[in-house]
Amino acid sequence: MLIYATRRILWLMPTLLAMALVTFLVMHATPGSPLDPIAEGANPLSPEAQRNLAARYGLDRPLWEQFAIFLKKAAQGDFGTSFVYRSRTVAEIIGEALPVSLLLGAMAMAVAVAGGLALGVVAAVHQNRTWDYVSVSVATAGVAVPNFVLAVFLIVLFSLLVPLFPTGGWDSPRAWVLPTLTLALGPLGIVARFTRAAVLDVIRSDFTLTARAKGLSETPVIFKHVLKNALIPVVTVLGPMFAAIGTGSFFVESIFRVPGLGRFFVLSMTGRDYPMIMAVVLTYGAFLAVMNLMVDLVYGVLDPRIRY
Amino acid sequence: MSLTLASGTESEGATPPSELQQSRGQSPRSRGGSLARDALRRLMRNKLAVAGGFVVIALCLLAIFADALAPYPYTKTNFGRLNEGPSRDYPFGTDQLGRDVLSRIIYGARISMLVGLGAQVVIVLIGVPIGALSGYLGGRTDLALTRIVDVMYAFPRLLFVILVMSMLGAGLANIFIAIGVTGWVGIARQTRAQVLALKEKEFTDAARALGAAGGRVLARHIVPNALSPIVVAVTFGIPEAIFTEAALSFIGVGINPPTPSWGQMVGEGQQYLRSYWHLCVFPSIAIAVTMLSFTFLGDGVRDALDPKLQ
Numbered sequence: 148m149l150i151y152a153t154r155r156i157l158w159l160m161p162t163l164l165a166m167a168l169v170t171f172l173v174m175h176a177t178p179g180s181p182l183d184p185i186a187e188g189a190n191p192l193s194p195e196a197q198r199n200l201a202a203r204y205g206l207d208r209p210l211w212e213q214f215a216i217f218l219k220k221a222a223q224g225d226f227g228t229s230f231v232y233r234s235r236t237v238a239e240i241i242g243e244a245l246p247v248s249l250l251l252g253a254m255a256m257a258v259a260v261a262g263g264l265a266l267g268v269v270a271a272v273h274q275n276r277t278w279d280y281v282s283v284s285v286a287t288a289g290v291a292v293p294n295f296v297l298a299v300f301l302i303v304l305f306s307l308l309v310p311l312f313p314t315g316g317w318d319s320p321r322a323w324v325l326p327t328l329t330l331a332l333g334p335l336g337i338v339a340r341f342t343r344a345a346v347l348d349v350i351r352s353d354f355t356l357t358a359r360a361k362g363l364s365e366t367p368v369i370f371k372h373v374l375k376n377a378l379i380p381v382v383t384v385l386g387p388m389f390a391a392i393g394t395g396s397f398f399v400e401s402i403f404r405v406p407g408l409g410r411f412f413v414l415s416m417t418g419r420d421y422p423m424i425m426a427v428v429l430t431y432g433a434f435l436a437v438m439n440l441m442v443d444l445v446y447g448v449l450d451p452r453i454r455y
Numbered sequence: 456m457s458l459t460l461a462s463g464t465e466s467e468g469a470t471p472p473s474e475l476q477q478s479r480g481q482s483p484r485s486r487g488g489s490l491a492r493d494a495l496r497r498l499m500r501n502k503l504a505v506a507g508g509f510v511v512i513a514l515c516l517l518a519i520f521a522d523a524l525a526p527y528p529y530t531k532t533n534f535g536r537l538n539e540g541p542s543r544d545y546p547f548g549t550d551q552l553g554r555d556v557l558s559r560i561i562y563g564a565r566i567s568m569l570v571g572l573g574a575q576v577v578i579v580l581i582g583v584p585i586g587a588l589s590g591y592l593g594g595r596t597d598l599a600l601t602r603i604v605d606v607m608y609a610f611p612r613l614l615f616v617i618l619v620m621s622m623l624g625a626g627l628a629n630i631f632i633a634i635g636v637t638g639w640v641g642i643a644r645q646t647r648a649q650v651l652a653l654k655e656k657e658f659t660d661a662a663r664a665l666g667a668a669g670g671r672v673l674a675r676h677i678v679p680n681a682l683s684p685i686v687v688a689v690t691f692g693i694p695e696a697i698f699t700e701a702a703l704s705f706i707g708v709g710i711n712p713p714t715p716s717w718g719q720m721v722g723e724g725q726q727y728l729r730s731y732w733h734l735c736v737f738p739s740i741a742i743a744v745t746m747l748s749f750t751f752l753g754d755g756v757r758d759a760l761d762p763k764l765q
Contacts, residue, residue, distance in 0.1 A: 292743045
């Protein structure tokens with residue numbers, strides 16, 4: 148277990164390095180540079196000014212050297228200054244925006260896990276009856292319908308038709324409700340589908356039959372015997388769930404005007420904001436990798452049958 | 456749609472039977488044929504999947520005959536009637552340039568279907584050979600290829616697609632490239648796993664013993680038998696590609712205007728949601744219905760091809 152964990156943690160470094168390298172190469176291999184940006188409001192510059200700027204930001208050096216400099220500085224936590232928001236460092240921007248995204252993500256996660264488990268158990272217990280079909284439909288809709296489409300429906304329903312919540316913003320907890328729900332529905336569907344399958348599997352097993360045979364009523368059977376064992380496979384979907392919430396946050400944040408990290412996805416890429424692109428991709432990549440690692444370790448703890 | 460999918464499995468049966476299997480009186484043709492028929496029968500029993508299949512067929516027809524079905528050309532502007540709600544002339548209303556929203560949604564089906572199906576061709580052409588080679592050759596080739604696949608898998612997928620698109624620029628061809636370059640990983644993994652299992656089977660040994668070269672064994676005996684998981688991956692890949700295009704166009708790095716795309720319509724309409732709900736709601740419904748139909752159909756195809764799951 149300890150050896151496995153150490154090996155996985157050591158593997159994080161090469162994975163992130165490879166990710167940085169691929170992003171760096173794609174970024175530089177394509178036409179268009181930060182000096183002749185396609186971003187709105189950019190001015191065409193004279194060749195001398197361009198050379199000066201290139202020297203100032205180190206863009207005149209050979210690529211491998213630029214990459215080495217980036218790595219050296221990134222290792223010290225210095226991601227440079229944003230090309231677009233010139234007065235602010237990338238670390239500052241991320242430090243401000245990431246907590247907002249994390250709060251939104253954590254709330255969505257909580258709703259998704261709680262709702263998904265409930266929906267999945269209800270579906271399995273009432274297999275092939277009305278409640279099963281209702282739960283499965285909700286789960287499928289959550290998985291299949293893109294979250295920016297869900298956002299539109301939720302805004303129309305709960306902000307325009309029945310004005311319960313504001314259409315956007317992040318000032319009050321009331322404004323948090325719709326973005327959280329929108330972001331949660333997809334992962335909720337994933338959890339519900341897996342929970343249903345896992346519960347169905349356990350419900351048919353011998354030890355459940357034994358529990359029933361010794362005269363336990365339905366509630367303790369489900370909660371004490373079935374759910375406890377059904378949870379194990381459900382943990383494996385938490386990894387993809389983090390990914391769904393992470394990338395989903397961009398759309399949700401832009402529709403609901405949430406001041407999180409999501410909006411920097413596209414802003415940095417279309418603006419050729421090299422330091423920002425690297426930082427955003429690596430932040431998300433590192434987050435996902437660490438979460439996946441934790442899920443795998445938790446899985447090992449939960450299920451004593453697993454040996455590494 | 457359901458028919459073409461089933462014929463995809465039928466090609467499993469269309470593989471030339473190896474001599475040995477024929478002498479055993481167990482020609483894959485008859486076995487494969489009944490397998491496909493069984494799968495089709497199971498698929499037709501699944502009401503949700505059948506309903507999804509009908510919607511998918513309707514969408515394909517809509518895309519093909521958009522010119523005849525749309526009441527107006529998608530670029531036709533009417534500056535006398537901007538941002539109008541649904542009316543008799545314009546059932547879904549008009550947009551900020553006075554264009555008919557219904558016509559633009561009908562033409563939008565073209566982009567969605569084109570991307571959904573076209574991207575799968577690219578993904579299969581890249582993913583299946585890589586996965587098959589990796590699994591069949593083993594050793595260093597396998598190690599190198601699986602490492603690449605692992606790194607690609609670690610990438611936040613949509614983020615990478617957005618990165619590639621913002622670098623390549625908007626446009627239909629670039630969407631194919633971006634989805635293809637990032638999407639082959641899953642199918643390569645599936646194919647590799649299948650090939651690993653199949654290359655140990657007796658019929659592979661038999662083909663080799665009869666003198667078939669490695670490439671021939673792989674292409675004619677192993678890959679055709681690995682088809683059903685690939686078919687399932689493709690059916691789920693279609694809505695994923697449609698979603699990706701819609702998401703890209705929503706942000707503005709997908710399809711170039713004035714060509715209408717549902718994602719782009721939602722993205723533009725979303726800003727005026729308070730005042731002109733119809734701009735956003737109708738294309739949203741179109742996306743939701745399409746995604747749901749493909750998902751139901753995909754679930755049905757998966758269950759039909761894998762009876763163990765039931």
